Structure formats: C-alpha cells, structure tokens
Amino acid sequence: MFYITSSIIIHKMGCSFSFSALWMVFNLVLALSAMAPRADARAFFVFGDSLVDNGNNNYLATSARADSPPYGIDYPTHRPTGRFSNGLNIPDLISEQLGTEPTRAYLDPSLRGNNLLVGANFASAGVGILNDTGIQFLNIIRIAQQLEYFQQYQTRVSRLIGSAGTQRLVNEALVLITLGGNDFVNNYYLVPFSARSRQFSLPDYVRYILSEYRKVLRRLYELGARRVLVTGTGPMGCVPGELARRSRTGECDVELQRAGALYNPQLIQMVNGLNSEIGSDVFIAANTMQMSFDFIFNPQAYGFVTSKIACCGQGPYNGIGLCTPLSNLCPNRDLYGFWDAFHPSEKANRIIAQRLFTGDDKYMTPMNLSTVLALDTKT
Template sequence: MATLFSSTAAWPIFSIILLALTSMASQADARAFFVFGDSLVDNGNNNYLITSARADSPPYGIDYPSHRPTGRFSNGLNIPDIISEQMGMEPTLPYLSPLLRGESLLVGANFASAGVGILNDTGIQFLNIIRIGVQLEYFEQYQTRVDGLIGSEQTQALVNQALVLITLGGNDFVNNYYLVPFSARSRQFSLPDFVQYLISEYRKVLRKLYDLGARRVLVTGTGPLGCVPAELAQRSRTGECAVELMRAAGLFNPQLTEMLSNLNNEIGADVFIAANTYEMHMDFVSNPQAYGFITSKIACCGQGPYNGIGLCTPLSNLCPNRDVYAFWDPFHPSERANRIIVQQILTGDNKYMSPMNLSTIVALDSRT
C-alpha cells in the first residue's frame, strides 16, 4: 500500500502549505485586510450607531483580552480577529472608529455591521445598520482617505494585494424570509426562487467589490441555520434542527459556490474563494464531544429553552466555561468554535474550501 507522500505529485502541494505556514507573518506585514458583512464578523461598527443590533454590554467580551465588551458578538475573538492573529497581522479597526486614521488605515478596515444581509430590506427592525451597499461606499471612501496618505498608485496596490472577507446571507433568512410567518418576502417568493434571487443580488455585490479592487476574497456560506439555539428554542421540540431553515441553507450554499466559480471563470482568475462554513459548523454541531464541547444545542449565554430566547444580557444565564460550548449566544459561535472554523479556512481540504484554502493563497501570492 502506498504511503501518504509516495507520489511525487503530492510533494508540491505539501511544500506550498509548509511555505505558507512558515511565511505567513512576513507575507502579512504588507497585506491589508478588509472585512464586510454581518454580526459574525462585525468588530464594533454598530457601537457607533443608534441600533438595537449591538453587543456593547457585558457579558459580551468576557474572554476578550480586555475582558470588556467591544461590539463583537462573541465571548472573545471573532473570525476576522483569529484570521489576523494566525497570519501575524494587526487586527483591523471598525471603519467608524475614530482611531482609524493615519498609519492605522494601512492595516485595513472592518466595514461589517450586525443585522445586515444581501438585501436592503433585511434587518429593517434594527433601524440604523450599515447595509452592504453603504459598506461598499465606505470602502470607496476609505480608498480616498488612503490615497491622501500614500498616493493613488500605492493605494491601488494595497487594495489589490489585500485579503478580503465577506460574510452575508444568514440574516436574509432568519431576519427576513423566516422572521415572521408570511413575511413579505415569503409571500413574494417560494424558497427556491428566493434563494436564486439572493444569489443574483449577491453576485452584483461581489462584482462591485472586484470593481473596487478586491482580488482575494474569502466568501463564507451560511452555517446550519436551523441548528442555532435561537431556532431550536422557537422551532424545535426535541432538539432536532429546524427543517425549513436547514433546507434554506442546503439550497443557498451550493448555489453560492457555483456562482463564485462562474464569477472566477468570467474574470479569468481565482478571485473568490468559497468557505463552506456549513460543513465547518456541522462537524461540531453533529458531534460536539469530538471537538471538546459538552453541547452544541444550548448557548452559553441566554435564557429560555436552549438559552435561545432573546439577547445575551447581564441578566442572562451564563456558563462558567465558554470553551466547552459551541455557541456563545443564541446565534453566534463561541471563540473556541470560531478557532475551529478559522483552522479549516487556513488548511481545510476541498470539502471546506474551494478552489483552495487560505494557506495555499498566501503561498501562491508570496511567489508573485
């Protein structure tokens, strides 16, 4: 029987990953990082807005280095933080932060805003949030600001060489299509037609991102929407994942990957990288004990069945050890779960990352 690396064809791939892991920090020195999307990646923009979609009170941030809430919907670090950490980069600041000025601009910026979706009518109940079209306008504004700092040629290079992460789609289901029975969108579209509409609208967003200079874009799919504690509390009697929301994720994610592949073919380069966060989540949702979690059904912080009702507040139930809970609050993974997800983004095979993982991207980009 052949050993793992008996094939000479395996060595170049192995070498590329080794090179990536050893050179990440040096490569990242000159690489900016931009983040777009919703609460899974927002690191505090909503703190500066009059909105109910915010995480600026305890116990949010209980395990963050400062042990204080930062606006991240996490007990500690979120996915962009961990990507920055793993790549040896400084964490990005929220675009609305007054600290984002001067040299700090060259690190990149986080434009994400909790509550937003692909569609403008998603999250309207949260009032003032930075819809994705406005996030892209801010990205243009950012480039004008950097232009004044380092000139247009250098700014274009900074943006072209940057890493970009975008996370959208989940709210279009949980805070729009399925928010209330017989929502406007559910009356307008059957679920398969709604998913097709979402994908077509998302394509326009991503094309605009490309037109604004993004050349390496990680695009996450939705997680298993029906398995989060909030949906178990509302829709599940025995702890099984909510069928309709799982059907939505099952339709959306494969079509997203296909759309990204088509966009890459049209552009003639692997600009858009699909991160299958559905599979990444399902690993520990379906077998939490294998990943050191005691539960993937009950949120660490919350109230009601599965701690899935309402928001995480100072009055909520709070677990003593966040590391053994897959979900921090009714909707969001714990920092430890986020670390498992980022590890797959970095080194996962094509079950998780298509057409390549982040380590391979870094290795390839370091040779150009």
C-alpha cells in the same frame, strides 16, 4: 572598541558622538519602525454581518449591538467591544494568522493615520444581501453603504500613500465577506407569511438573493479586491435561537436547513462562475455550514459538552432574547459551541478559522487560505 568616559562621550575611530544624541536617534528609529507597516504584511478588509462585525454598530442608534457585558468576557481586555462573541471572532483569528493586528471598525475614531494601512472592518450586525433584511434593527450599515465606505477609505488612504500605493494595497489585500444568513433568519423566515415568502418560493428566493449577491461581489472586484473569501451561511436551523423558536426535540429545524442546503451549493457555483468570467481565482468560497456541522453533530470530538445550548441567554436552549448581564452565563465558554443564541463561541470560531486556512475541498473552493497565501508569496 568603545570607551565611555565620565563626560558620556563615545569615541570610535576618531569620531565623537553624544551618547544622549545617539539614544534619541535610536528611539526615533524604533518609533518610526513601529509606525510603518511591515513590508510583508497585507491589508485585510471585512464586510458583512454580526458574525464579523468588530464594533461598527457601537456607533449607531440600533438594537443590534454587543457593547455591554458579558460580551467580550474572554477578549484580551475582558470588556465588550461590539463583537458578538465572548472573545475573538473570525476576522480577529484571520488577522492572527496573517500576523497583523485586528482590523478596526471603520466607524471607530481611532482608525486614522497609519492604522488605516492595516485595513478596515465595514461589517454591521443585522445586515443582509437585500436592503429590506434587518429592517427591525433600524440603523445599520447596509451592504451598499459598506461598499461606499470602502471607496471613502481608499480616498483617505491615498492621502497617506498616494493613489498608486493605495491601489497596490487594495489589490494585494485579503477580503472577507459574510452575508446571507440574515436574509433567511431576519427576512424570509422572520415571521410567518413574511413579505418575501409571499413573493417568492424558497428556491426562487435563493436564486434571487444570489443574483443580488453576485452584483455585490462584482462591485468589490471593481473597487480593487483581488482575493475575496466568501463564506456561506452557517447552520441556521441548528443555532440555539432557532431551536428555541422551532424545535421541540432539539433537532435542527428542517425548513431552515433546507434553505441552507439550497443556498450554499449555488453560492459555490456562483463564485466559480465569477472566477471563470474574470479569468482568475479572485473569489474563494467557504462552506462554513459544513465546518459548523462538524462540532454541532459531534461536539465531544471537539471538547464541547453541548452545541445545542448557548453559553449566555435564557429560555429553552438559552436561545431567547439577547445575552445580557441578567442572562444565564456558563462558567467555561470553551465547553460550548455557541456563545449566544446565534453566534459561535471563540473556541468554535477557532475551529472554523482553522478550516479556512487548512481545509480540503470539502470545505474550501477552489483552495484554502494557506494555499492562497503561498501562491501570493511567490508572485
């Protein structure tokens, strides 16, 4: 039993402690617990383009940015963060499932100290597999630079937890990489008779960019990544931006859909080949085009009134130009499959994220993320 006297002294079994000293120790323990990463938490790293950029482009002199309203209108802070979304994007929703805070943009000055142990987001809007993709956006973090930043990140973390601890953190992490769409939309099909379309037929271009992508994935493995989620292209010919440019009837553009139909199955084959070569299921392929088709071709089944018209924008299908404070803005983002000309709404991102975790082999190869997490828990 504890007795508290007027002098604020606690006596138990003959020992005396100052109450104020105990309170200080208690608060110190709480603070240290908050600073330390959870023992069962795994780091999360993100590479790629605007679909997964958490704000790196905010720190660059580029036109590919989402740091002004109404971007972020449904984010917890209701302010723009650099995410190309009305709210949360797919990396945020994966972090939510992992039970960790969202990864911070690598260029964010607050990514330091113990925040580094959560992981990092290296993605940059506008980039592709090829270095000449997105050249119109000027200063963006191309994929080779993202990989260099990943190396730099590991050097920084090793100062905190040592090289062995860093290797373990990276090996046990989940990695997401989203590339490919811009290599079509912002390169091969950017303008009629583009340099790449004059250099390659579409089938040859698909094979070429996949051969380059294979080098990127192999480099990720060399840098320590052992669980890598590789997403395919989205529904490129069906997004409001391409409907505005290419469609008179609201039907998906045939040529861009042909590109996706060629690219995505070959991406899965390439991933399977890499896994066979390594001898382990390091790379997990996600058929994000099929995931998006579900709500594009049957929007009402998912609670949307439309998957053709963007919530924010102007012109046909609200698909012309950027989303700005002067754009048309829908009052209820949950009724729209697309937030802006090219990017899904948060609600659509949630549908995609759910498929990543629970989808069958129609969506995920060779397994979904729930299976990955269950297997990794047992080992």
